[in-house]
Amino acid sequence: MLLSVLILFVSLCGAWTSYSWYCLLLNYLRARKISIPLRVIPISHENLLWMVVDKKIFIPLFERLPSGTGNFTRFNWRGWEFTDKYRSHFEMGDLFMLVTPGRNWLYVCSPDILLDVFQRKSDFPRPLELFEMVNVFGPNLSTTDGPTWQKHRKITASCFNEQNNEIVWSESVVQARDMLRYWSTNSPVNSTADDTRTLSLNVLSSAGFGKSYKFQGHNEESLGNVATSYKESLQTILDNCILLMVLGTRLLSFEYLPNALSATVTFKQYMTEVYENEKRAIAKGKSTGRNLMTSLIRASQENGEPGQQDGGLTESEIYGNIFVFNFAGHDTTAHTLAFAVVLLAASPSVQDWISQELHCVLGDRPTEDWNYVHDFPKLKRCQAVLMETLRLYTPVPIAKSMGKEARQLRIRDRDIMLPENTTAHPKYWGQDSLEWRPSRWINTADSDESLKNETITTPQKGSFVAWSEGVRICPGKKFSQVEFVASIAGLFRDWRVEPLLQKGEDLRMASKRVMELVEKDTGQVLLLQMLHPERAPLTWRKR
Secondary structure, three states: OHHHHHHHHHHHHHHHHHHHHHHHHHHHHHHHHHOOOEEEOOOOOOOHHHHHHHHHHHHHHHHOOOOOOOHHHHHOOOOHHHHHOOHHHHHHOOEEEEEOOOOEEEEEOOHHHHHHHHHOOOOOOOOHHHHHHHOOOOOOOOOOOHHHHHHHHHHHHOOOOHHHHHHHHHHHHHHHHHHHHHHHHOOOEOOHHHHHHHHHHHHHHHHHHOOOOOOOOHHHOOOOOOOOOHHHHHHHHHHOHHHHHHHHHHHOOOOOOOHHHHHHHHHHHHHHHHHHHHHHHHHOOOOOOOOHHHHHHHHHHHOOOOOOOOOOOOHHHHHHHHHHHHHHHHHHHHHHHHHHHHHHHOOHHHHHHHHHHHHHHHOOOOHHHOOHHHHHHHOHHHHHHHHHHHHHOOOOOOOEEOOOOOEEEEEOOEEEEEOOOEEEOOOOOOOOOOOOOHHHHEEOOOOOOOHHHOEEOOOOOOOOOEOEOHHHOOOOHHHHHHHHHHHHHHHHOOEEEEEOOOOOOOHHHHHHHHHHHHHHOEEEOOOEEEOOHHHOOEEEEEO
16 A cells, blocks of 8 residues: 555656656757757745755755756756846846746846836736735736726826825824834844834834724733733734635634634634624715725725626625735845844945935924924935845835737847746846945935935836836835835934944944844745844934
8 A cells, every 4th residue: 555655656756747847858858949048957946845944955965966067057947036136137148037847037237228118018018827815805906807907007006195105104103203212222132123114014004994003012021911902902813814815715714723823713703893883884875984995995885786797896896905015025125124124224324315315304393293284295315225235125026927929028139938837027226236225226416415406316227126117006105105214214314323332343343244144134935025134133312
């Protein structure tokens, strides 16, 4: 019996290996027709089992081999792009292709080509199969295309408005103030990344559902039932989103499951309650608030009969979009803010640079008097910190699909045909140094160097795609900008942060150590993030 099982297992492995090599050969034959540099790797990036073990087990083992394994250890793991930087494009040019058994990936670093791809939305759609896993509570903006996506886009875009941005601003200022209070009284701080996740979640709770929560630092977290409240259930879902995406909500609704999984039931029950309350309020000509959830319900009701092509969103589509808002807006902003805080700790001159702007714009006004409409547009240096952090530490890569038909791109006065089943995956590193220097984003008039005449640099279209580009640009772009800038303002107007000095270090040495840690300790989990941010403890002190 055991021998039979072993034979079956070996046979299945052999069949899978043979099929993979067959697919790899077919993809290679397609790819070599377009006459651009190719690199062949034997395992697809999309292989779920490989995603679990690539960098943890196999890649480190192969890297120890005396002869090395070339393309395999260089390209065949998630997040290789961050380590490689622009080296591949320096060696191979603006375009090169990775050939895998699953599909061919075209890497692009030309703004003109990227702009062409983004503008041709029909030729280069989003590869929906890569986003199917976020189809948890229902169809949404990330998992639809064509006329259905246009309906989702029209309705969801109306929810991200200036009224909501004012909520984001006010809540971010409050959360940053309370987080600073925790950090300044619990020095040294080694929970920066955990605490920025809490801040981001609390901002989403307020702007998304009208639920405000007091900031709790990492060591202040309550030990309650994780599925007993909206906030805890949402936090649990976001912490376990991979498992949720794999199993789906139906399997996670059984009573025997632990609280960490049954949180999905609590979260959906809360969304249902808000949905029904808002529907009743609309019927009475009233409204329960202007947060994202209620705005989405109201916009959907006003758009016509739910479920129709030109109508509103169905109940499940509303739930699906609310989940995507939280999923897309939580860790992206949280990780970016964590990167920025650590990088600022290692860059005292940049802290002084943004502090100058904060004092010029905000003066000595208490945080309660800070105003989104008047203050946010003037905080250009704080926005520059965001842009520069995203330039070097983009949380999410952008992918475009070829679908099942060949497409044509014009490159250096010649046309090339891209084979079907090719994904254009743009990461533009630019020609600048890899130095983190936010001032590169600020323009100053030659005749006047005053702060009021500074402007944000507008990058060449297609060269900076942190929020994507074209019609698929992130609807929450302004939301994230407001949250980040308000948080930086709340943290750095009156305070400064430094790395905790180790024995024998001065501040310059500590700053260099932290910068090197950020570079070496960054990797892809679900998003790009610092893998061990606790290794960079920070101290806060009053200016």
